[in-house]
Amino acid sequence: MKKTIIGVMGPGSNAKEPDLNNAYQLGKLIAEQGWILLTGGRKAGVMDAASQGAKSANGLTLGILPGEDKTGISDAIDIAILTGIGSARNNINVLTSDVVIACGMGTGTASEIALALKAGKPVILLNDSPESYQFFNSLSPEKVIIVQSPEEAIARVMEILARQDC
Template sequence: MRKPIIGIMGPGSNATEPDLNNAYQLGKLIAEQGWILLTGGRKAGVMDAASQGAKSANGLTLGILPGEDKTGISEAIDIAILTGMGSARNNINVLTSDVIISCGMGSGTASEIALALKAEKTVILLNDSRESHQFFSSLSPDHVIIVESPEEAIVRVRDILSRQDC
């Protein structure tokens, strides 16, 4: 029985302080549930903070990197998948994740949310961008969940997993 893989997607640059705190807390909570954390793997922003959080609770961290060598990987990544595909790897992030949590917002993050909705995956949004809430809810009302805290996100993930066949 494979462990669930929960993807946290968020900006590498221009992440806000609340985004980074939320990402760290999400990573920690995911590890505490015994789930595997997936991120974009770089030593930057939300990816790095979430991975650090997961390692603080002895979780397993998986990074799907855009590059083709080991430059710039977060030290908190246990398993680094080197794709050499740039942003095309964003689709692998969402296909591989059982549930996606978007933490903060940026153009790369937006592409991952949209690709996840295209693949009919549920996406949990944790950010203060009202424009993103309205847009993604208009795109796919049944697959977008808006939450206010990391703890609420985890409750929703647990609920989704209980109804899935992982």
């Protein structure tokens, strides 16, 4: 009965334009597959763009918020989990996602990639930071996947989910 949940992680207010475009497209494609989109839930950057993309395709959006009240939630979030645990919620983001896609880069995103790899989750990187490819690849070569587009990310998610079902 449990539905598939795909996490899209990325910077908030510091997100770059290409990251926002990629996030929107990722959200849309995730919704089109019938998967639930998970983000950090705030009305900022990659979280908000991905959620808007998912809603454009009538998807279901799940936001794991750091705060304890409704302040600052993206209006494209359907289900808001108010954790009240600040950045410690980053670990919930990755544990709850069947696959983690990192779209763009920042300190919060880096922590989520690292926590995902620690938990043994596959992580897909979509960004323009060669330093991040080299670093995370040095940590966990078999779990880090580098892609060039939202479409390629979704193709890799499909492969991973097919393998998990076997």
